[in-house]
Structure formats: structure tokens, C-alpha cells
Amino acid sequence: MDESLNLVLFSGTDDKLQAAAVLTAGAAALGKPVKIFLQYWALDAFRAANVGADHGLAPEAGAAGRLAVDALARAGQAPWAETFRQAKELGGIDIEACSLSMDLLKLEPSDLDPLVDGVEGVTAFYLNAGDGQIVFI
Amino acid sequence: MPTLAISHTIDARGLSCPMPIVKTAQVCRVVPAGSVVELLATDQGSTKDVSAWCRATGNELLDQTVDGSVYRFLIRRN
Numbered sequence: 004m005d006e007s008l009n010l011v012l013f014s015g016t017d018d019k020l021q022a023a024a025v026l027t028a029g030a031a032a033l034g035k036p037v038k039i040f041l042q043y044w045a046l047d048a049f050r051a052a053n054v055g056a057d058h059g060l061a062p063e064a065g066a067a068g069r070l071a072v073d074a075l076a077r078a079g080q081a082p083w084a085e086t087f088r089q090a091k092e093l094g095g096i097d098i099e100a101c102s103l104s105m106d107l108l109k110l111e112p113s114d115l116d117p118l119v120d121g122v123e124g125v126t127a128f129y130l131n132a133g134d135g136q137i138v139f140i
Numbered sequence: 141m142p143t144l145a146i147s148h149t150i151d152a153r154g155l156s157c158p159m160p161i162v163k164t165a166q167v168c169r170v171v172p173a174g175s176v177v178e179l180l181a182t183d184q185g186s187t188k189d190v191s192a193w194c195r196a197t198g199n200e201l202l203d204q205t206v207d208g209s210v211y212r213f214l215i216r217r218n
Contacts, residue, residue: 034196
């Protein structure tokens with residue numbers, strides 16, 4: 004359980020971010036470290052001004068998927084940002100913004116939600132990942 | 141089985157995966173070793189998740205029962 008889970012988050016839709024948050028929280032509950040690298044539209048979703056907004060769903064969700072996701076939220080499923088917060092409370096979670104994506108989106112560290120621990124390049128992410136698996140979402 | 145002194149009850153009924161386990165992990169971090177924690181959950185994955193979590197974290201699943209749609213687990217925090 005000591006080997007870290009390394010997640011590259013690219014997509015910024017609420018369903019994919021929720022799936023990533025669930026994987027992260029599950030790993031945190033097991034004491035498995037998780038390193039998260041935020042790129043492109045996932046990073047955009049972690050902007051402080053944007054984190055609670057409606058980020059839509061992946062195209063394959065369709066209208067039926069929208070209804071299902073909304074029903075789960077009404078039943079009390081926490082929003083993805085809250086799931087990440089709870090995972091971080093358990094410890095062992097490091098969330099880093101991709102520096103290239105920071106440039107792309109013209110962001111400064113102060114623009115990001117406090118869930119984000121820092122900014123790094125892809126080299127640092129790879130080195131920190133070590134031999135652990137890398138999952139792209 | 142003999143009656144156990146439950147030191148903490150986690151009501152995770154209605155919460156979806158992985159929140160029952162996240163809440164269990166949060167509680168087991170703060171209760172003293174030897175405490176018995178009761179978890180109530182309705183998530184269908186919780187039967188397999190709780191036993192796997194206990195195995196992986198060295199805690200002991202003392203008992204698990206189901207009453208209608210509610211799963212009840214007794215966990216000894218080791």
C-alpha cells in the first residue's frame with residue numbers, strides 16, 4: 004500500500020473529476036499516497052473562482068447521464084471538491100498544477116483553490132511518481 | 141456473540157462510495173486502539189470494501205450484519 008497512486012487529471016467535467024476524487028479518497032482511506040497532476044481543463048476547474056461551478060459532463064453522459072448524476076447529487080453525494088477535501092484531511096494527498104497549463108490558462112498560484120498544493124513541471128511529477136502507476140483521466 | 145462496548149457509531153446511511161470508508165478511516169485515526177466502532181451504511185459496495193479496508197489497515201472486522209438495505213459493521217481499531 005506504500006506505492007503511490009499517480010493521477011494525471013486532464014478533463015474538467017464534473018463526472019470525471021468526481022471519479023478521480025473517489026479514487027483519491029479510496030486510496031487515502033487505505034493510507035496509500037496519491038500524487039495528482041492537474042493539466043488543461045482539470046486545472047481550470049480548480050481555479051478558486053470556478054471550483055464550485057457547473058463543469059458539465061463528458062459527452063458520453065448524454066441526457067440520461069445528466070439525470071442520473073443530478074439524482075445522485077440530490078441523494079447527498081458530495082461535490083467532487085468536497086470529496087477531495089475529505090481525502091486531503093486523511094493525509095498523503097499532494098495536488099500539483101502543471102506549469103505549462105498554468106501558462107496556457109494565464110494563471111497565478113493565487114488564482115487556485117487551496118486544494119492545490121503547488122505548481123510543478125512534468126519532470127518533477129515523473130520523478131515523484133517513481134515506479135508507481137500513472138493513470139490519466 | 142457477547143455484547144461489545146461501542147465507542148463510536150458512524151452513520152453513513154445514504155452516503156455513496158467511498159464516503160463510508162473515508163468516514164471510518166477518519167474515526168479510526170482518532171479513537172484509541174482497542175475501541176469498537178460501529179458503521180451503518182447503505183452503499184452496496186460496503187460489504188466488500190469494509191472487509192478489504194480492515195485487512196489492509198490491520199483493523200479487525202468483528203461482525204457484519206444486514207437489516208433490509210442497511211449494512212452494519214463492528215470494527216475493532218487495532
